[in-house]
Amino acid sequence: MNDRIIIFDTTLRDGEQAPGASMTIDEKLRIAHQLARLNVDVIEAGFPISSPAQFEAVRRIAEEVQGPVICALARAREEDIRAAAEALAPGKRVRIHTFIATSDIHIDAKFGDVRFGRTLAEKRQTILRLTEEAVRLARTFTDDVEFSAEDAGRTDVGYLAEVVHTAIAAGATTINLPDTTGYCVPDEYAAMFRSVIERVQPPPHIIFSAHCHDDLGLAVANSLAAVRAGVRQIECTINGIGERAGNAALEEVVMALKVRNERFGGLKVGIVTQHLTETSRMVSLATGFPVPPNKAIVGRNAFSHEAGIHQHGVLRRRDTYEIMRAEDVGQQPEQIRLGRHSGRHGLFSRLEKLGIHVPEDRREEIYRRFLALADLKKEIYDEDLRRLVEAKTDGNPTAPYQLMEMHVATGTHRAPEAEVQLYHRSTHTLRVERASGDGPVDAIYKAIDRAVGRTHELVSYALRSVTEGADAVGEVTVLLNFNGACFRGVAQHTDVLRASAEAYLEAINHLEQFRTDHENLSFVRDGILQSFDGATA
Known part of the structure; x- marks a missing residue:
């Protein structure tokens, strides 16, 4: 595993925790199928104990989505782990991801009750015991168990190493040390991993994972720094959505590893990058969170040039101002204009170029709606076409x-x-x-x-x-x-x-x-x- 990076997508779990980003079960399932086409290695499908809808979403994804490992989150509690195992039961390749807080700040806030111990030292011992019990229980359901030390970025590194050693001894196969609060800067986050790995001396099969939040705008930078410190799994979300300021953006992490591959020792990434832009837009439509036009990789302006000097340079040679090809991330460098005088061939040719397949039995309906929209607008843009295909056609027939x-x-x-x-x-x-x-x-x-x-x-x-x-x-x-x-x-x-x-x-x-x-x-x-x-x- 030393020559490749595992891409762990948590759009459907951590990404959906962004206020206002909740998705229906059907929307989650569609996105999970798209993530499989994108060829992510792991899909964290949800947090089953948190609600019946979360449980059902994880169950259906585990049952219906083939390819990636399907993962469910669980606190270091028996009821959480059993719920995760039950939701994942229909799946062929599944992972239970259990976690517990380890920083002094989180211990004080979450383990203040005396039943966990009266002193910090006693509470830390309780957390070690709960870690061991949770991982051992998870291993009774699957050989693929991930353990996370919540707020690892602000945890005493000596104690963090103890927790990691305990989790590995209990059977964890992936160790995630998250920057839960987005507090770290790249050099200290990398140093934390190096220190823990040096202290624990883990067996070769153990994968270390980075999970970074973007509170200081450093989630991608921290994730890449962790890779250079020995991490071989990055946890990320489409468009970087997630709690507060969000998570590391999958599309940015992946393209950084590909474009600057020599800086990362030739590490391989299995993502089919041509699906990045379409996946980004699918998540944007489902959550209602617009993609900023200047968003790296998938933004509308990511491959646009307005200044005369830039235009001249790109026309002569694209790599004067473009470090990657638009086609390689699913963007289209050319603009085909569509309007009321466009025929069926022009419309469906453009949709095919956008990677949008319209079944034969929907073509007449889509064309009629296209003409109706063209009567309202002078020009039809790519985003119009995507929304035209995705939009509800008959409304809700049972609406009051x-x-x-x-x-x-x-x-x-x-x-x-x-x-x-x-x-x-x-x-x-x-x-x-x-x-x-x-x-x-x-x-x-x-x-x-x-x-x-x-x-x-x-x-x-x-x-x-x-x-x-x-x-x-x-x-x-x-x-x-x-x-x-x-x-x-x-x-x-x-x-x-x-x-x-x-x-x-x-x-x-x-x-x-x-x-x-x-x-x-x-x-x-x-x-x-x-x-x-x-x-x-």
Whole structure:
């Protein structure tokens, strides 16, 4: 293993922990299949004990995704490890990843109770015992066990070596020493690994792993420094998403190892880099987190040149200003313009070049939607095409409410007014309501509230352009609060007022479905309790 780097992708676990980045089970499964096509070595699919949805996502990925090792996270607790093992049971190549805090700061915060010991020395002994028990239990389910010393970057290196020795003796095969808080700088993070490896003298089969957060913008730099210190696994996420400022970005780590391969001793990386950009955009669509245009490797501007000197140089010889080829990371250096006069051949040729396959039975539908969009926009860009293919076509046929019509009137010397026609699916009735507001969006939302019959607490409203040009598609994201729970709605359209209305209504539909499910659950629970009361009376 000394000649290759294992790429451990934690987009579906640590990446999804970024506030607002949660994904549905189906979205996770699609991304897991894409990560398999990307040829990552390990997919950390989730944290099964944390929720039924997390458990089911890990179970389905383990069952359906072939190729990479499928990994599940577990605290150093028996119930966590058993849940991880149960979720992974359908998989052929699986790993349990267990962890425990080791820094004095984390020990004080998490092991303050006297049952763990009265002194720091006693608490440290407890952590050693829990480490051994957790790893030994995990080994009863799989030979592939990873152990992480949480906040290793701020842990006393002598004690850290003790913890690592204990984990290896108990059967761990991968040792992860994470910079959990993004506190380290490259030379000290590398020095930590060198010191631990020197003190422990691990057997040759043990793989050391780096897991870095980007709080100081050093996650990729720290990961690469760790490689030069002997690490052979890097834990990373697509687009660098994750807790707080995020994790090391997979695409940046991989391309640094490939472009500067001689600096890393010729180490091999198995990633199929031509899929990087498409994977990046898939994750962006699923999470709602836009990829900044200046993002390294996968950003829209990563291979663009505007300055005259740069353009001249690149036209003469691309490597004057480009250190890698756009094609090698799935970007397209040329721009083919599409508009209302484009035919089927031009459209589907461009989609194929973008790596987007459209099945024969969807081509007519995609072409009709393309023509409809072309009537609204002067030019269709690549991002328009991706969203055209990914977008929902028929909406949610079970949604409680459907927007049928909307009219908005506004002017310099009048308050904006909105009229909406809302179809109530449960009663098969159409309600028409009007309202005025501080602005057109406020008027629309008040009119929708009247049509629904109740007001809603708007937590946030965000509007961004998701494509290029003056007639760009706008994406609106809203969050509604109901009894402390947040419900998200997202909609896209060239008409941002329409997108605003549809996003608000989608959030209301999610809220109403939650309310209905909650009421049904309460009804069933009360009925069961009444049955028991009757039986004991």
